[in-house]
Amino acid sequence: MAKRANPPENMKDIHWHMDILHNIDVGLIVLNERYEIEMWNNFMQNHSGKPPESVLGANLFSVFPELSEEWFCHKAQTVFVLHNATFTTWEQRPYLFRFPHYRPITGTADYMYQNSTIFPLVNTKGEVDHICVIIYDVTDTAVNKIAQQHANKQLQNLSRTDHLTSLFNRGYWELRLIQEFKRYDRYESPSSLIMLDIDHFKKINDNYGHTVGDEAIRCVSRVIKEQVRDLDIAGRYGGEEFGIILTSTNGDGACVIAERLRSIIEKQTVYAEGHEIHFTISLGVAELNDHMHDHRQWIEKADHALYKSKESGRNRCTLSAD
Numbered sequence: 001m002a003k004r005a006n007p008p009e010n011m012k013d014i015h016w017h018m019d020i021l022h023n024i025d026v027g028l029i030v031l032n033e034r035y036e037i038e039m040w041n042n043f044m045q046n047h048s049g050k051p052p053e054s055v056l057g058a059n060l061f062s063v064f065p066e067l068s069e070e071w072f073c074h075k076a077q078t079v080f081v082l083h084n085a086t087f088t089t090w091e092q093r094p095y096l097f098r099f100p101h102y103r104p105i106t107g108t109a110d111y112m113y114q115n116s117t118i119f120p121l122v123n124t125k126g127e128v129d130h131i132c133v134i135i136y137d138v139t140d141t142a143v144n145k146i147a148q149q150h151a152n153k154q155l156q157n158l159s160r161t162d163h164l165t166s167l168f169n170r171g172y173w174e175l176r177l178i179q180e181f182k183r184y185d186r187y188e189s190p191s192s193l194i195m196l197d198i199d200h201f202k203k204i205n206d207n208y209g210h211t212v213g214d215e216a217i218r219c220v221s222r223v224i225k226e227q228v229r230d231l232d233i234a235g236r237y238g239g240e241e242f243g244i245i246l247t248s249t250n251g252d253g254a255c256v257i258a259e260r261l262r263s264i265i266e267k268q269t270v271y272a273e274g275h276e277i278h279f280t281i282s283l284g285v286a287e288l289n290d291h292m293h294d295h296r297q298w299i300e301k302a303d304h305a306l307y308k309s310k311e312s313g314r315n316r317c318t319l320s321a322d
Contacts, residue, residue, distance in 0.1 A: 027097075027135030030121065033080065035060045035073070038130065047099040047112065064097055072096075076118055079131050085119035090142045101139050113142035162236040164214060165221035173235025173243055174295070180233070180245050181295040184288050189247075192254035195302040196220075196261065196283040197241040199314040208275050215272040216240075216279055223264050227257065243299070251287035251319050258283040258317040266315065280315035282306060291322060 021028055022041045030039035036059055040052045050063065061069045075086050088096065090113040099112040115138050121130040160172040168176070177193070184191050198204070198216055205213040217240055224234050224242060233245040246254045262281055270277045284306030292298050305320040312318070 026137075027133070029060075029133040029135075031060060031076070031131050031133065033129055035076070037063065039132075043135070048097065066098060067096070076131055079118050079120050080128050083120045083122070083128055085117055087118075088116045090115055090138055094142075096133070096135060108147075109139050109143050112137050113139045164217060165236045167221050167224065167242070168233065168235035170235060170237055173233065173237070173245075176233045176235075177243070177245055177298070178295045180247060181288065181292075181298060190250040191288045192246045192249045192251055193286050193288070193298055193302045194244040194246065194254055194258050194261075194283055195237065195241065195286075195299070195306045196244075196258070196281050197239075197306065199280045199282055199310075201240040201279075204277065204279060208277060209273060212270070212272045212275055212277060213240075215270050216277070219268055219270050220265060220281065223261060223268070227261055227264065243302075251285055254285045254287065255317055255319050258285055262315065262317055282309035282314045283317040284309055284320065285317060286320040286322075289322070 021039075024041070025043060027043040027047070028039060028041040029037060029044060032038055036057055037055050038057075040050075040055050045051055055063050060072075061067060075088070078084065079086055095111060095114040096116045097114070099114075101109045101112045115136040117134045117136075118131055119134075120128040121132055122128055123130075160168055162169040167173075180191055183189065198220060201213065201216070204216055217236075220240075220242060221234075221236065224244065228234050228244060228246075231247050233247070235243050237243045244257075246257060249257070262283060265279070265281050268278070270279070284302045284304065286298060286301035286305055288298055292301065301320040301322055305318040309316045309318040
């Protein structure tokens, strides 16, 4: 009986190489110059749900119409022309192909985050007529980094925020005040500062308790948040005193806003600990000008105007004359 000849060694090597390429845990696609798919490994099949017979020979953009043809061709052409690989990370583009993600550990991800590499395939003539696209599943890394960034942002917000009012705390608010002072010094854009506090706040605490006093402070902070613009900077300066930086606003404009705050708060009713209380605020306004040498002088001018409001009977707004 004749013996079956063993296959040539190079044939076995090719078989092994193909086995590795098809079963490796990254996506592999080979494209020709017309962007027709000539290789499609198991990773791509399993995650896309598209078997090889439905994609081989097909145009990449007909198989994945959601993929930006203009963007991908721009990336690929540099590979064809320059014979150099190009890379894309999930931070630049979350994914090349939107695949669902099934790992229970990273179940918070709506899709698979991907890094990708496109590199040239050189033929025997030294020409590049095919490119290979490699897709890496980096969902675990991406989800962990996004969670860390979110946690860092929360910590940063906590470090800037007053816990009772959810306005900026004094430290961060003063930092923004310094920045606004420097911005004026450079661009001379109008900017005004409102300092305000609750009238007879000690009596509220003494008569009704600190819980009611805290609710009065929260009431003022809610009104401030509702009335100021996104570009304005409001903070709790200390106790029952608040500061509001009004960017691109002159003194007269700031007085209009201050009067609106005064009027709204005068009409508020605070219900707490079985009590129903009404209260008022006094306000001082100072427009930033060339006579002020630093941000502290700006606060002093607004505070002095606030003191005049108190002296004049409270529940009013005063514009600094300087």
